[in-house]
Amino acid sequence: MKNTLPETGGFFARDRVMHPPAYTPGYKTSVLRSPQRALISLEGTKSEITGPVFGHNMINEFDNDLIVNYAKPGEMAIGQRILVHGRVLDERGHGVDGALVEFWQANAGGRYRHKKETYLAPLDPNFGGFGRCVTDENGYYWFRTIKPGPYPWPNGVNDWRPAHIHFSIFGHGFAQRLITQMYFEGDPLIWICPIVKTIPDDETIKRLIAPLDMSNTIPMDMRAYKFDIVLRGRRSTMFENRKEGN
Amino acid sequence: MVQPLNYLKESPSQTAGPYVHIGCTPNFTGIHGVYETDLGSGPLYNEKTRGERITIKGRVIDGSGTPLRDAMVEIWQADADGFYNSPSETRGKADPNFFGWGRCPADMTTGEYVFETIKPGRVPHAGRWMAPHVTLWIVARGINIGLQTRMYFSDEEEANAEDPVLARIEHRVRVPTLIGKREGDVVTFDIYLQGENETVFFDI
Ligand SMILES: [Fe+3]
Numbered sequence: 434m435k436n437t438l439p440e441t442g443g444f445f446a447r448d449r450v451m452h453p454p455a456y457t458p459g460y461k462t463s464v465l466r467s468p469q470r471a472l473i474s475l476e477g478t479k480s481e482i483t484g485p486v487f488g489h490n491m492i493n494e495f496d497n498d499l500i501v502n503y504a505k506p507g508e509m510a511i512g513q514r515i516l517v518h519g520r521v522l523d524e525r526g527h528g529v530d531g532a533l534v535e536f537w538q539a540n541a542g543g544r545y546r547h548k549k550e551t552y553l554a555p556l557d558p559n560f561g562g563f564g565r566c567v568t569d570e571n572g573y574y575w576f577r578t579i580k581p582g583p584y585p586w587p588n589g590v591n592d593w594r595p596a597h598i599h600f601s602i603f604g605h606g607f608a609q610r611l612i613t614q615m616y617f618e619g620d621p622l623i624w625i626c627p628i629v630k631t632i633p634d635d636e637t638i639k640r641l642i643a644p645l646d647m648s649n650t651i652p653m654d655m656r657a658y659k660f661d662i663v664l665r666g667r668r669s670t671m672f673e674n675r676k677e678g679n
Numbered sequence: 680m681v682q683p684l685n686y687l688k689e690s691p692s693q694t695a696g697p698y699v700h701i702g703c704t705p706n707f708t709g710i711h712g713v714y715e716t717d718l719g720s721g722p723l724y725n726e727k728t729r730g731e732r733i734t735i736k737g738r739v740i741d742g743s744g745t746p747l748r749d750a751m752v753e754i755w756q757a758d759a760d761g762f763y764n765s766p767s768e769t770r771g772k773a774d775p776n777f778f779g780w781g782r783c784p785a786d787m788t789t790g791e792y793v794f795e796t797i798k799p800g801r802v803p804h805a806g807r808w809m810a811p812h813v814t815l816w817i818v819a820r821g822i823n824i825g826l827q828t829r830m831y832f833s834d835e836e837e838a839n840a841e842d843p844v845l846a847r848i849e850h851r852v853r854v855p856t857l858i859g860k861r862e863g864d865v866v867t868f869d870i871y872l873q874g875e876n877e878t879v880f881f882d883i
Contacts, residue, residue, distance in 0.1 A: 439766040445686075447882065452692045453823035460694070462821030465742040466872050472882035473848060478804040480814045480829070481883045483765035484755065485780040491718075502713050524687045537702025545698045547708055549749075549787075561713050563702040599695070599702055606767065607755045608883045610816050610825055614693040631823050632691045640690060663687045 442668035443477040444608045445524055453631035460627045461588050481608040482667070487533040489567050496565050499538075499578035503561030510560035512541030512579025514655035517615070517643070520572040521602060524666030528572025532664070533603040536576065537563040543584030543594075552584055577655065583622050595622035595629065604664040615660045616642045692824035699751050699818060704784045719753065719782025722795035727776040730759030730797030734865045735830065738790045739817055742873030746790025750819035753782045754794055756812075761800030770803075785819075801838060810838035810845070813859075817870060827881045830859045830868045853879050 455467035475481075495502040500510045521532040539545050539562065542554035546562050560579065568574045581596050598615045616623050623629055623642065632638050640663075649657035700708045704717040724732065735754070738746040757763050762773035773779070783792040801808045810831050817826040831839050839845055839858065848854050856878045859868035870878045 439769055441767050441769055444883075448688060449882065451688060455823055457823060460821070460823070463694075463823060464821075465745075466747070466819065466821035467823075468826065468877055468880050469873050470853075470877055470879075472880050475844060475847065475881045475883050477883055478809065478844070479763060479768070479802050480755070480757070480809070480812065481827075483763035483767040485765060485778055487718075493714075496714075503710075522687060524689060526685065526687055535702050537698060545701060546710060547698045547701055549697065561701075561705070561710055563705055563710075563713070565702075599693075599699070601695075601699075601703055606765075607814055607816065608827075610753070611690065611692060612695045612699070612818055612825060613690050614696075628694060628696075631693070637688075637691050640688075641693070663690045665689050666686065 440605060440667055441482065443482055444606060445666045445668070447665060451632070451634060451637045453633070457627075457631040460631050463631070477606070477608050482606045484604070484606045484609070486531060487567055487603065488531075492565065492567055497574075497576035499560070499562065499564045499576065502564055504559035508559045510540070510579050511557050512560075514577070515580050516575060516577055516649065516651065516655050516657040517598065517660055518573070518575035518646075518649065518657060519643075519660040519662065521568050521574060521604070521662050521664060522572055523604070523609075523664050528568070528570070529604050529664055530568055530570045530572055531605075532568040532572065532574075533565065534568065534574045534662075535563070535565040535601040536598050538578065538581040538598045539584055541579050541582050543582030554582065554584070580617070583620075588627055592627055593622050595620045595626050600662065602662055602664060606667065609664045611662075611664060613662070614641060615658075617658060618642055618644045694820060694823050695751065695818035695825075697749050697820040699749075700784050703751060703782060707784050717782070719780060723778060723781045724795070724797050725776050728797060729774050730777070730799075732795070732864060733798050734793060734795055735813065735859065735868060736791055736793040736865065737859075737868040737870060738792070739785060739819065739870045740872065744874075746785070747819050748785055748787050748790045750785040750790070750792070750817060751782065752785070752792045753780065753816045754796070755780050755814045755816075756796065757799040757802050759797055759800050761802045763802075798832070804843055807843045808838070808841060810835050810842040812842075815870070827883050828870065828878055829857055829881070830866070831857050832861055832866060833858050834861045848879060
């Protein structure tokens, strides 16, 4: 860990305007699953500004290689080989070290390995569709995978998800917990997807679109996409240490 | 002109979708051989952990009264003495045998989530003592941004009455939505996303 001083400051208030609201009728499942009442505002207590630490030692060698982590020995997942990489930052622009990043996705044909999945695209016997890593001291992460396919889903009669990778990120405090999705530059399905459009503002949507990164593309092997993720920032510690009564 | 603040903005949230379990609890979905165990599964305690063993269980229920069968719940809590196992815990050292975090997918048939844990101690906030509580984070298909709430304990009436967070809730009729009902070692906490008993969710 680069920073030996524990961070004890409260988190910046969440800007709820740029997140999707709970109730978004264009995404039908949200209708019955959206709280209707106002959230109760609460400045972070110890219960939210603290969080567990996931060490690098829980990560196995191939956890960040979806091309082989489920494949039979000597075999590989089918699809366009890509490298996804970037940094987990906080709103101060600091790299978040030791962040747990988990990801899951459909296979090259747009099919998930899940018992409730009914799409007729075939399963790839060598593709599980998930992986994880822990960021390094600068907040950097990377993993190797195949580009997921778009898939149809029951919402409108003809709704398709753009190609995407789901991300779950665990920073330093439980209040930073975030799940989001990464999209791919140039995909026309992004702008007609009801789930993407739960985010009210197009400029904000662009922050989830990973650009093709030719600089990090490995010639004759795999293209790279760069995806930075920003977690909530936290205040400096110096004025935070109020007497706590014990 | 002034100097720019140069802060970044948090990445926008997107729903966890129906297949969050593939990424977070693959063994639960029947995908074995990649991760030895699902992160956050199993009891939060071991034989050396201090504190009273309890089971927390419940369901996440939608506006039609139907339990969600694709939700995922995470909990985070203090140890028996009220310390968090976190670098940001500066008041003292938490029980090294208590990690304090758990993750549970809702049962695919009943929608029930279950945590085997210990009862947390009280944690101070701004010079007052909070009542024992567990912090929860709920995601699922149809939930656009993870929901944050807390569970307090029905056998802690006195402490609950002094709790500064519960005191914050203007509509007192809503306070019971945050109280897990304790019977023996089992604490039941159903989370209502909508309706008359909509659970209090926090903007933290
Ligand atoms: Fe998906």
